[in-house]
Amino acid sequence: MPETPNKVGHFEVDLPPEKQVLALFAAKWTLGALRALVEAKVPDVLARGPRTAAEIGAETGTRADTLYRLLRAVAAAGILTEGADGRFALTTASTGLVSGAPDGIRDMFLFASDPMLWRPYENVAHSLRTGRPSFEEAFGMSFYEYTKANPAGGAVLDRAMQQNQYPATDVIFERFDFGRFGRIADVGGGRGQFLAEILRRHPHCTGVLADQPQTVADAKATFEDEDVAGRVTIVPTDFFVEVPGGCDAYFIKHTLHNWDDDKAELILRRIREAIGDDRDARLLIVDQLLRGPGEWDIGKLIDVEALAVLGGRERGLDEWNRIAGAAGFAIANEPVPGNIALLEYRPV
Numbered sequence: 533m534p535e536t537p538n539k540v541g542h543f544e545v546d547l548p549p550e551k552q553v554l555a556l557f558a559a560k561w562t563l564g565a566l567r568a569l570v571e572a573k574v575p576d577v578l579a580r581g582p583r584t585a586a587e588i589g590a591e592t593g594t595r596a597d598t599l600y601r602l603l604r605a606v607a608a609a610g611i612l613t614e615g616a617d618g619r620f621a622l623t624t625a626s627t628g629l630v631s632g633a634p635d636g637i638r639d640m641f642l643f644a645s646d647p648m649l650w651r652p653y654e655n656v657a658h659s660l661r662t663g664r665p666s667f668e669e670a671f672g673m674s675f676y677e678y679t680k681a682n683p684a685g686g687a688v689l690d691r692a693m694q695q696n697q698y699p700a701t702d703v704i705f706e707r708f709d710f711g712r713f714g715r716i717a718d719v720g721g722g723r724g725q726f727l728a729e730i731l732r733r734h735p736h737c738t739g740v741l742a743d744q745p746q747t748v749a750d751a752k753a754t755f756e757d758e759d760v761a762g763r764v765t766i767v768p769t770d771f772f773v774e775v776p777g778g779c780d781a782y783f784i785k786h787t788l789h790n791w792d793d794d795k796a797e798l799i800l801r802r803i804r805e806a807i808g809d810d811r812d813a814r815l816l817i818v819d820q821l822l823r824g825p826g827e828w829d830i831g832k833l834i835d836v837e838a839l840a841v842l843g844g845r846e847r848g849l850d851e852w853n854r855i856a857g858a859a860g861f862a863i864a865n866e867p868v869p870g871n872i873a874l875l876e877y878r879p880v
């Protein structure tokens with residue numbers, strides 16, 4: 533039998549199988565080094581062409597020796613290349629880390645690797661013991677309270693969310709015909725980007741954007757940019773208290789997974805109240821839908837972040853059906869698992 537290198541994820545390791553779990557630490561070492569390089573805008577320099585550590589050091593004002601070690605580590609992990617001539621270059625895995633790259637992920641990366649999202653991992657055992665986010669133990673407040681109280685942290689979050697639209701939008705439109713409906717509410721719809729896209733694609737539809745007052749305060753501009761402002765009503769609300777009525781479809785995207793079952797069920801109850809006796813109305817949830825036991829699904833790992841940071845959770849179909857059922861809904865489609873699954877429910 534030919535010898536094959538031992539590998540855990542991206543990382544080749546010289547360890548017997550029963551010790552290979554130690555290779556997981558390579559992810560920490562890589563991430564720490566890469567964050568330092570991204571903060572120093574090294575990818576921006578490499579976007580202008582391959583460079584030696586000395587050249588990058590001169591352009592970024594960093595120490596060439598230390599820089600070389602970090603570059604070498606990140607290249608070993610396959611995120612840059614290191615040439616025989618000592619020059620480092622971007623790979624497809626790192627081009628998105630260049631400032632202002634089209635479809636870039638620099639702000640997303642800086643958010644996800646920010647100390648506010650590292651520190652909860654020092655004590656996930658707190659979540660294990662209490663079921664509460666370890667974030668609260670680390671910072672003495674919830675994630676949302678923290679990002680409100682710390683404008684710099686809030687700005688890191690806001691910038692990351694701007695990069696969160698990704699191609700998800702197209703997949704949803706491929707899978708679902710919003711043209712079936714006349715009036716569509718986007719509950720927790722942020723500043724209205726997705727609702728504006730629905731209305732742009734379906735000129736006969738009208739829409740209602742329901743989100744927190746501070747979030748919708750300048751949402752009108754989103755609709756004006758898409759030339760659909762005349763077909764939208766913006767409703768500042770607390771969705772735990774009231775969701776506006778009179779719509780044929782109630783859409784809620786990537787919001788329920790931020791909340792535990794009790795809170796998520798409460799939001800769904802408010803939507804059910806808004807629907808009232810209209811049996812033709814639909815609840816449309818776009819969110820993570822986990823695959824079954826034993827199947828690979830990155831959502832099962834993202835769920836750890838939901839637990840440790842937010843106190844929310846990712847859900848499989850049974851869990852979605854349970855909270856939706858408790859709020860007065862029955863599943864009406866066969867959703868495809870993944871992080872942009874669309875679950876259609878009818879009121880019962």
Ligand SMILES: C[S@@+](CC[C@H](N)C(=O)[O-])C[C@H]1O[C@@H](n2cnc3c(N)ncnc32)[C@H](O)[C@@H]1O
Nearest residue numbers: 720721722743744747769770771772785786787
């Ligand atoms: C993760 S964001 C998702 C935004 C958008 N649906 C998307 O997919 O990009 C969650 C949204 O829930 C809103 N939200 C949080 N608490 C709320 C509340 N009590 N009432 C109404 N909206 C709320 C936030 O303002 C935010 O826009």
